[in-house]
Amino acid sequence: MKLLSCPLNGPRNIEEFQYLGPLRGRPDPDALSDADWARHLFRAENRPGAMLEWWRHRPSNYVFLAERHTVTNAVIRTFDPSELEPGA
Template identity: 65%
Template sequence: MKILTCPMNGPRNIDEFQSFGPVRETLDPAVTADADWSRHLFRAENRKGVVVEWWRHVPSNYFFLAERDLVSNEIIRTFDASQRSGQS
């Protein structure tokens, strides 16, 4: 059984969580072309390394961030979104 540590609820079975994908930069709709929006919405990066992702603890509906190594699938740390400092 894989355990994921929720910043609010502590260590829990990973079956209690839902992943919402990587944190991405916000595009300015006033200056962004349609092609840029298409790329932003429908093209996924397929890279190696560490990524910051959105996760949700389903029973409590608590959203938080997790740093995960894409090669080993190891979750390095989890933290509240308010602790995010200028990452995209």
């Protein structure tokens, strides 16, 4: 069983969580042409390395940030959004 540590609820089974996407980089679909939106969906960059992502603990509906390495899938840290450094 894979565990993810929720900042509010502690370590929990990964099945209790929902991935909500990257912290940055998700454009507004209404602001893009159909071609640009398709390019974003099907040709998104997938750079190796650490990435900040939004996650939600479903039972408590708590939304938090996780820093995860995209190659190893290792979670580096999880934290409350209020702890995000300005400009990050």
